[in-house]
Amino acid sequence: MSRSDELFSQAQLSIPGGVNSPVRAFNGVGGTPLFIERADGAYMFDADGQRYIDYVGSWGPMILGHNHAAVREATIAAVQNGLSFGTPTAVEITMAEKIRSIVPSIDKVRMVNSGTEATMSAIRLARGYTGRDKILKFEGCYHGHADSLLVKAGSGALTLGVPNSPGIPEDYAKHTLTVTYNDIESVRQVFAEVGEQIACIIVEPVAGNMNCIPPVDGFLQGLRKVCDDYGSVLIFDEVMTGFRVSPGGAQAHYQVTPDLTTLGKVIGGGMPVGAFGGKAEIMDHIAPNGPVYQAGTLSGNPVAMAAGLATLTQLSDDTELYPRLYARVETLVNGLQAAADEAGVPLTTNRAGSMFGFFFTDAKQVTRFDQATACNMEHFRRFYHSMLKQGVYLAPSAFEGGFMSAAHSEQDIADTINAAKQAFASL
Ligand code: PMP
Numbered sequence: 001m002s003r004s005d006e007l008f009s010q011a012q013l014s015i016p017g018g019v020n021s022p023v024r025a026f027n028g029v030g031g032t033p034l035f036i037e038r039a040d041g042a043y044m045f046d047a048d049g050q051r052y053i054d055y056v057g058s059w060g061p062m063i064l065g066h067n068h069a070a071v072r073e074a075t076i077a078a079v080q081n082g083l084s085f086g087t088p089t090a091v092e093i094t095m096a097e098k099i100r101s102i103v104p105s106i107d108k109v110r111m112v113n114s115g116t117e118a119t120m121s122a123i124r125l126a127r128g129y130t131g132r133d134k135i136l137k138f139e140g141c142y143h144g145h146a147d148s149l150l151v152k153a154g155s156g157a158l159t160l161g162v163p164n165s166p167g168i169p170e171d172y173a174k175h176t177l178t179v180t181y182n183d184i185e186s187v188r189q190v191f192a193e194v195g196e197q198i199a200c201i202i203v204e205p206v207a208g209n210m211n212c213i214p215p216v217d218g219f220l221q222g223l224r225k226v227c228d229d230y231g232s233v234l235i236f237d238e239v240m241t242g243f244r245v246s247p248g249g250a251q252a253h254y255q256v257t258p259d260l261t262t263l264g265k266v267i268g269g270g271m272p273v274g275a276f277g278g279k280a281e282i283m284d285h286i287a288p289n290g291p292v293y294q295a296g297t298l299s300g301n302p303v304a305m306a307a308g309l310a311t312l313t314q315l316s317d318d319t320e321l322y323p324r325l326y327a328r329v330e331t332l333v334n335g336l337q338a339a340a341d342e343a344g345v346p347l348t349t350n351r352a353g354s355m356f357g358f359f360f361t362d363a364k365q366v367t368r369f370d371q372a373t374a375c376n377m378e379h380f381r382r383f384y385h386s387m388l389k390q391g392v393y394l395a396p397s398a399f400e401g402g403f404m405s406a407a408h409s410e411q412d413i414a415d416t417i418n419a420a421k422q423a424f425a426s427l
C-alpha cells in the first residue's frame with residue numbers, strides 16, 4: 001500500500017470524498033489520487049517520494065513553475081508585515097494598475113478570492129446594470145460553482161456526470177440559457193426570441209473545461225456583435241485563459257473586447273485570488289459607488305496580492321517567456337500526435353497559447369462539446385495511468401486541458417513524449 005493510498009483512506013473518514021475539490025479524487029480516471037508533499041519548477045513530489053512532470057500546474061496558476069524564487073520571496077516579505085488588515089492597502093492599487101496595464105479592456109477592477117466569486121459577481125453586476133434576469137452560457141463551459149452557473153457545466157461537474165447540480169432551485173436555473181459552444185447560430189436564435197431579456201453572455205474565450213477547445217473563426221466576434229445589437233453585457237471568463245493564452249489573455253490573442261472580464265488562477269500565483277473588471281461605466285454600479293452589492297473580508301489580501309503581483313511582474317518583464325511557452329506546447333502536442341499516429345491510436349490535439357488538449361477520437365479536429373464527450377474514455381484512462389506510472393502528471397479527467405509552465409525544459413517534453421510512446425503502444 002502506498003502512502004497516498006493510506007492518506008486517501010484516512011482522508012475519506014473526515015473529508016467528503018477525501019478531497020476539498022471533486023476532480024482531485026480521480027473519479028475521472030479511477031485509482032488513488034497522489035498526495036503531494038512539495039513541488040519545484042516543473043515537478044511535483046508525492047508522499048511516496050516519487051517525482052512527476054506536472055502539466056496541471058495547480059489547475060493553471062503555476063505558469064512560472066512551482067516555488068518560483070521571486071514569487072516565494074515577495075510572499076515571505078509580505079507575511080512579515082502581517083497577514084490581513086481589512087483596510088485598503090497600497091499594494092491593491094499597484095495590483096489594479098498592473099492588471100489595467102496588461103488587459104486594456106479593464107478600466108476598473110475589483111479583487112476577490114476565487115474564480116467562482118469573480119464570475120458570480122460579474123453576473124450579478126451584469127444583471128444589476130441591465131435590469132435583466134436571463135444569462136446565456138455554453139454547454140460544457142465551467143464558470144465556477146455559483147448557482148446560476150452550474151447549468152450544463154463542464155470540468156468536475158461534467159467528469160462526475162452532474163452538469164446540473166441538485167440544490168439549485170428550478171426557478172433560479174430557468175434564467176440560465178445554454179447553447180452550443182462555437183455555434184454562433186444557436187446564440188442568434190436565442191437572442192432573436194428573448195434577447196431583450198438577456199443581461200449577459202458569459203463565455204470561456206478558449207474553452208478549457210471540456211478539454212481544450214479554442215473558438216472557431218468568427219465565434220467571439222459574433223458574440224460581440226450580438227451583445228452590441230441587444231444591449232447585453234459580454235463577459236469573457238478568463239479565469240483560465242488570462243495571462244495564459246497570451247500576456248493579455250484570449251481577448252488580446254483573438255482581438256475581441258469584452259465589457260467585463262473575470263480573472264483567477266495565474267493572477268494569484270498560487271494564492272486564492274480572483275478578480276472581475278471592465279468598463280468603468282459598468283464597474284461603477286458596484287458598491288460603494290453603486291447599488292450592486294459585492295464584498296469580501298479577505299479580498300485584496302496583502303499576502304495574496306504580493307504573490308500575484310510578483311507573478312504578473314515576472315510575466316510582463318520577461319519578453320521571451322510566452323514565445324518559449326508556445327514553442328514548448330507545439331513540440332509537446334506534435335510529439336504526442338506523431339507517437340499516437342505511429343502506434344495507430346486515433347488521436348487529435350488542440351492548443352491555444354500555453355494551453356493544450358488531446359482527444360482520443362477519429363475526428364480530424366474537435367471544436368464542439370458533443371465531440372469532446374464522444375471520445376474514447378477507456379483509452380484516456382489507460383493512457384492516463386500509464387503516463388502516471390512513468391512519472392507524468394496530467395489532469396485526471398478527459399474534460400480538462402493541460403498547462404505548460406516556464407519551468408518545463410526541452411528534456412521534460414522529450415521525456416513526456418517518450419512516456420507517451422510507451423503508453424500508446426500499451427493501448
Ligand atoms: N472559470 C473558469 C473558466 C475556470 O476554469 C474556473 C476553475 N477551473 C473557474 C471559473 C472557477 O474558479 P475557482 O475554482 O477559483 O472558483
